[in-house]
Amino acid sequence: MRVLGIETSCDETAASVVALDSAAAPEILSNIVLSQIEEHAAFGGVVPEIAARAHVEALDGIVEAALTDSAVSLDEIDAIAATAGPGLVGGLIVGLMTAKAIAAAANKPLIAINHLEGHALTARLTDGLDFPYLLLLVSGGHTQIVAVRGVGDYQRWATTIDDALGEAFDKTAKMLGLPYPGGPNVEKAAATGDASRFAFPRPMKGSAQPDFSFSGLKTAVRQAATAIAPLSDQDVADICASFQAAVADALGDRAARALARFRKEFPDKTGPALVVAGGVAANRTIKGTLEALCSEAGFAFVAPPQKLCTDNAAMIAWAGIERLRAGLAGENAVDFVPRSRWPLDSISTPLVGSGRRGAKA
Ligand code: KG4
Ligand code: ZN
Numbered sequence: 001m002r003v004l005g006i007e008t009s010c011d012e013t014a015a016s017v018v019a020l021d022s023a024a025a026p027e028i029l030s031n032i033v034l035s036q037i038e039e040h041a042a043f044g045g046v047v048p049e050i051a052a053r054a055h056v057e058a059l060d061g062i063v064e065a066a067l068t069d070s071a072v073s074l075d076e077i078d079a080i081a082a083t084a085g086p087g088l089v090g091g092l093i094v095g096l097m098t099a100k101a102i103a104a105a106a107n108k109p110l111i112a113i114n115h116l117e118g119h120a121l122t123a124r125l126t127d128g129l130d131f132p133y134l135l136l137l138v139s140g141g142h143t144q145i146v147a148v149r150g151v152g153d154y155q156r157w158a159t160t161i162d163d164a165l166g167e168a169f170d171k172t173a174k175m176l177g178l179p180y181p182g183g184p185n186v187e188k189a190a191a192t193g194d195a196s197r198f199a200f201p202r203p204m205k206g207s208a209q210p211d212f213s214f215s216g217l218k219t220a221v222r223q224a225a226t227a228i229a230p231l232s233d234q235d236v237a238d239i240c241a242s243f244q245a246a247v248a249d250a251l252g253d254r255a256a257r258a259l260a261r262f263r264k265e266f267p268d269k270t271g272p273a274l275v276v277a278g279g280v281a282a283n284r285t286i287k288g289t290l291e292a293l294c295s296e297a298g299f300a301f302v303a304p305p306q307k308l309c310t311d312n313a314a315m316i317a318w319a320g321i322e323r324l325r326a327g328l329a330g331e332n333a334v335d336f337v338p339r340s341r342w343p344l345d346s347i348s349t350p351l352v353g354s355g356r357r358g359a360k361a
Pocket of ligand 2: 115119139278310311
């Protein structure tokens, strides 16, 4: 099976060809990702209109490069899989329309993929994980813990009631005058900071409600920064280190709850695993905390290569293969309308204030 994947839900224009030959492990034949970070940096965040236009300009070339790199011709492709939501609707339209056009011209089936499903199934592409497992998705638009029970069978166990974690990193960076994207710059500054200088709150820690919250922490950072302004480089480093420690601590507490629930719900599962995905999963302090937690709880800690944790089209092509293989590819998606909101788990009710429209997934 060979599937061409297309991803345009936020600020990466991406295309990839993934192959699965019955007995062998899946293979990523090409994986092209064009980041738009430079186009958005001056604005301190992703500008939807700029993103959509940049996708229009780049996508044809990116698809062509993905096919060339894979040495697979369009004729040899079994299906096209494209992200159809959630995300910024302009980008989704560009990707899905392009996919529809390719599918129609080449007479291939089109599969509409939920971007979050791409993240959820990546660990099966990279590590061959068996169901069920736990996924912690921490990106610019989402902060969720999901029980991945099968293809198309996801149960959200926790989500943020306000900001996404990546957003909290980005806003903290902005407040402190660090460049966009904030996460890597906060981590860099934190390396020379004193994590014990500021006692920031650990939102939701110990709470019976399993969810996340970061807006109170953001406010505490702003108050601390205002109180000691103007900030020296050391002040910025200390705030970043203290913020990162608070985040890791809060995240660890929420994850520990989820691991315990997993044990209870899947008592027979041997070799349980926690998978991380999303840009924030690059953070070493956070990774270290989760790794320690997993080893204590007897869980494998699976962190796919960062290139496959952040937005890419290999995960979309792979989700297409998973759906084809499971007989869940659905009707040919030629009439599919992009969805800026598209929860992975349609049963868990959305929480008030969560999931901004068109948020980065
Ligand atoms: O998954 P991603 O590339 O895009 C989506 O949101 O879909 O995640 C981007 C987010 C941004 O908020 C960025 O600041 C954050 O991931 N991030 C980090 C780090 N690297 C990226 N946050 C904390 N520490 C990092 N090293
Ligand atoms: Zn994503």
